[in-house]
Amino acid sequence: MEVIDTQFADQISLLLQSPSPLQVQEYFDDLLTTKRSHGVQVKPTNHYGKGVYADMDFEEGDLVLKDPMLVGIQHSSNKIDCLVCGCCFCFIGSIEMQIGRKLFLQGLGGPKDVCFNEKLELLMHEKLELPYSKKFPLPGVINCPGGCKEVYYCSKSCAQADWDNCHSLLCTGEGSKSLNNKALSKFIQHANETNDIFLLAAKAISCTILKYRSLKAVYDKEKDKEKNHVSDVLGNHNFSLLLKAWKPLLMGYKRRWWDCIALPIDVDVSEEDSFRMQIKQLAFESLELLKAAILDEECLPLFSLEIYGHIIGMFELNNLDLVVASPVEDYFLYIDDLPEAEKKEVDEITRPFFDALGEGYSVCCEGTAFFPIQSCMNHSCCPNAKAFKRDEDRDGQATIIACKHIKKGEEVTISYIDEDLELEVRRALLADYGFICKCPRCVEEDHSS
Ligand SMILES: [Zn+2]
Numbered sequence: 314m315e316v317i318d319t320q321f322a323d324q325i326s327l328l329l330q331s332p333s334p335l336q337v338q339e340y341f342d343d344l345l346t347t348k349r350s351h352g353v354q355v356k357p358t359n360h361y362g363k364g365v366y367a368d369m370d371f372e373e374g375d376l377v378l379k380d381p382m383l384v385g386i387q388h389s390s391n392k393i394d395c396l397v398c399g400c401c402f403c404f405i406g407s408i409e410m411q412i413g414r415k416l417f418l419q420g421l422g423g424p425k426d427v428c429f430n431e432k433l434e435l436l437m438h439e440k441l442e443l444p445y446s447k448k449f450p451l452p453g454v455i456n457c458p459g460g461c462k463e464v465y466y467c468s469k470s471c472a473q474a475d476w477d478n479c480h481s482l483l484c485t486g487e488g489s490k491s492l493n494n495k496a497l498s499k500f501i502q503h504a505n506e507t508n509d510i511f512l513l514a515a516k517a518i519s520c521t522i523l524k525y526r527s528l529k530a531v532y533d534k535e536k537d538k539e540k541n542h543v544s545d546v547l548g549n550h551n552f553s554l555l556l557k558a559w560k561p562l563l564m565g566y567k568r569r570w571w572d573c574i575a576l577p578i579d580v581d582v583s584e585e586d587s588f589r590m591q592i593k594q595l596a597f598e599s600l601e602l603l604k605a606a607i608l609d610e611e612c613l614p615l616f617s618l619e620i621y622g623h624i625i626g627m628f629e630l631n632n633l634d635l636v637v638a639s640p641v642e643d644y645f646l647y648i649d650d651l652p653e654a655e656k657k658e659v660d661e662i663t664r665p666f667f668d669a670l671g672e673g674y675s676v677c678c679e680g681t682a683f684f685p686i687q688s689c690m691n692h693s694c695c696p697n698a699k700a701f702k703r704d705e706d707r708d709g710q711a712t713i714i715a716c717k718h719i720k721k722g723e724e725v726t727i728s729y730i731d732e733d734l735e736l737e738v739r740r741a742l743l744a745d746y747g748f749i750c751k752c753p754r755c756v757e758e759d760h761s762s
Pocket residue numbers: 398399400401402403466467468471
């Protein structure tokens with residue numbers, strides 16, 4: 314057991330308790346009001362904790378909800394393919410920059426075609442213009458205010474929002490607010506080499522620390538105003554502020570990562586215990602690196618292995634994909650659709666790049682994120698809604714669309730798995746989420762089998 318885990322056992326158990334129905338109701342009513350989402354409500358339920366309910370009638374194809382993420386990451390392996398805003402995840406730069414950068418980075422270390430590489434550099438730096446690329450304009454690239462050259466943004470407001478929300482602690486530039494940039498780089502490298510879910514956990518922790526600090530600043534200011542203020546001998550106000558900063562994460566369903574992670578197919582059941590120990594050890598290593606980088610003395614419980622394991626477990630269980638379609642795909646489809654005569658001329662310029670990209674020309678931005686409202690949606694094998702992005706949805710928000718008529722007051726459900734699978738297969742997959750499905754379809758198929 315770790316020192317922090319024993320020393321702060323009471324506070325840790327308060328951070329990990331399930332929120333009361335009243336807390337759930339208050340938090341989500343507040344969230345939906347500030348986001349001006351009027352179509353749905355989140356309500357506590359007897360069986361599953363909470364659920365999302367329609368607050369109006371929806372027809373098939375209607376937008377039920379857009380759910381901005383609490384925290385999200387682009388997968389490390391996807392960063393070569395797509396240059397996106399580090400805050401809202403929309404594509405940035407230009408069609409030329411997207412294509413040039415990707416091919417240039419892919420080609421590093423490979424055989425060198427000097428002439429082609431020169432062209433790529435020109436593309437990357439927007440000194441070579443491709444025909445019709447202006448029809449697919451993207452926002453310009455804004456640097457990180459901390460100067461890290463690792464994260465870029467679509468706008469000053471996205472850069473500032475990300476900086477205030479979490480990046481100031483996780484930036485490796487000279488403006489970083491971390492304790493030690495070298496330690497931070499080590500943590501990031503470890504996550505890139507093992508599992509980038511650690512980067513998401515670090516964002517969640519940074520976000521909580523920064524929120525705590527801003528609550529504390531307001532609190533201290535208020536206290537200074539009171540002339541005869543009572544001193545907090547026990548310092549308990551600090552923990553109540555931390556609990557407040559933690560609230561968005563308190564709402565998510567959590568289990569320890571090493572307890573809830575699904576056993577990979579290539580691991581034998583007899584190896585299960587040692588597999589789970591290895592996962593725990595990996596989390597421990599990652600946490601030690603994170604502590605060296607951003608430990609905050611006033612937020613120590615956040616750096617316990619217990620909390621770290623539960624945060625990662627929460628992401629594992631909610632398993633929500635972040636997907637943004639690529640404008641490069643649209644661009645090449647457009648070129649392909651040009652009238653024959655014109656296409657021939659244009660194709661001569663674009664063909665070498667298209668061929669070099671190969672099948673990867675259409676790769677979208679892929680990552681993992683936590684969407685607070687989508688994560689409250691319960692599963693059904695005959696769902697009435699689905700997570701589905703429309704053409705206009707070009708950022709990292711989750712988009713939920715009705716796939717049949719939904720009456721006001723009805724629960725909105727999505728399928729966590731491929732619902733076309735057979736009952737037995739669905740059951741096995743859903744076991745990883747820790748429940749047995751009792752949806753009308755499962756009940757019926759169970760009776761008839
Ligand atoms: Zn943005």
